[in-house]
Amino acid sequence: MDTAWLRSFLLVVEAGSMAEAARRLDITPAAVAKQLRNLEREVGTPLLARSGRTVRPTDAGHRVTGIARSLQADLAQLKRSAFDEKMQGELRLGTISTALHSLVPDMLARLVKRHPRLRVFIQPGMSMDLYDAVQSEALDAAVCLHPQFELPKTFYWQTLREEPLVVLVPQRLARRDPHDLLRREPLIRYDRTQWGGRQAEDYLRKVGIVPHERFELSSLAAIAMMVDRGLGVSLAPDAGSPWPGGLRLAKLPLPVSMAPRLVGVLCLRSSARMALVRRMVELAQAAAVR
Structure with a gap:
């Protein structure tokens, strides 16, 4: 029995979807379906009941799930035991x-x-x-x-x-209200394709601020340099990366709490x-x- 079949089976059970399992495995849904058919043929009974795009384990599938997880753990232990203790x-x-x-x-x-x-x-x-x-x-x-x-x-x-969200501003604006700055100053937006950028967008919506956007980019170091040059302010995670030398910036905490990244x-x-x-x-x- 191919252990990849078991891994695909467990992912389908976990996700409830062949398409999602295929996405996580970076293979096609057809390849996942073929692996599951091979597994069912090997054990001699259906393991999944299909309903439209969703799937759920059959009674036999529920029983096999626990055993499959145990086999995966044993396989992982086998791999670990074979790994050189010197960690080369x-x-x-x-x-x-x-x-x-x-x-x-x-x-x-x-x-x-x-x-x-x-x-x-x-x-x-x-x-x-x-x-x-x-x-x-x-x-x-x-x-x-x-x-x-x-x-x-x-x-x-x-x-x-x-890494909490902060309002990044030039040092000269350090005593201003962060929400007032987000409303009045041009916004150098952290890229919304990044998780931190989406979190910043969620915060702006939460507090009802519609900013005047000037730039959008994914480099926090570049954002810091642009803020220092007076091109605007930014709402971004306090990532702890060292800024380029000579920047005069302030990080203002948010008035409304937001879970850090x-x-x-x-x-x-x-x-x-x-x-x-x-x-x-x-x-x-x-x-x-x-």
């Missing part, structure tokens, strides 16, 4: 740009000092893309933002840092690199102290 080889690590310029260098400095035979492949990207890459096992782990949905139980997550380490619990990822988390937590 390659770690494929994804990271968002703000973490790459703040948390990640210190974390990697500690990691390679402890494990000098380890090679690390680093792939920058947006959090959603990194989530998909970890899901498909193209990456071993990622330093990224917590998704704006509940993570499936197949994932391991450890928060490293909380969370930066952390994401990986699959079944990953063969799980022990290494946990070690990396310990080092990252030390690096996260600001």
Whole structure:
């Protein structure tokens, strides 16, 4: 029996949809359906009942689900036991740009000092893309933002840092009311395709502010430089990245509370690199102290 069939089956049960399972696996729904047919043929009974675009386990499917999860855990343990205790080889690590310029260098400095035979492949990207890459096992782990949905139980997550939204203004405006600035000054908007940008948009809607937009971009460092040059103000996460030298900026807290975005380490619990990822988390937590 192909273990990929079991993984696809568990994802379909979890998502309730072949299309969503296919998206997470980065394969076609037809390929998922074929794997499920192979699995049902192997066990000799239907495991899923289909109703339109949704699916649910049959009675046999419910029984198989628990066993399949146990088999996946055993397989993960097998992979971990085969992993060299000296933690050599390659770690494929994804990271968002703000973490790459703040948390990640210190974390990697500690990691390679402890494990000098380890090679690390680093792939920058947006959090959603990194989530998909970890899901498909193209990456071993990622330093990224917590998704704006509940993570499936197949994932391991450890928060490293909380990043609240702040109003970023030139130093000369530091004593002004942040909401008044968002209403009156041109807005340098953080890209709404980014999770932090969508969170900023949610806040503006929540407090009923319709800003005068001037620019929209995804680089927080560039936003900081533009604010310093007097081009406007910005509503963005306090990412902790070092600003370019010489900037005179102020970060104003928001009058209305808003949940911060969370930066952390994401990986699959079944990953063969799980022990290494946990070690990396310990080092990252030390690096996260600001």
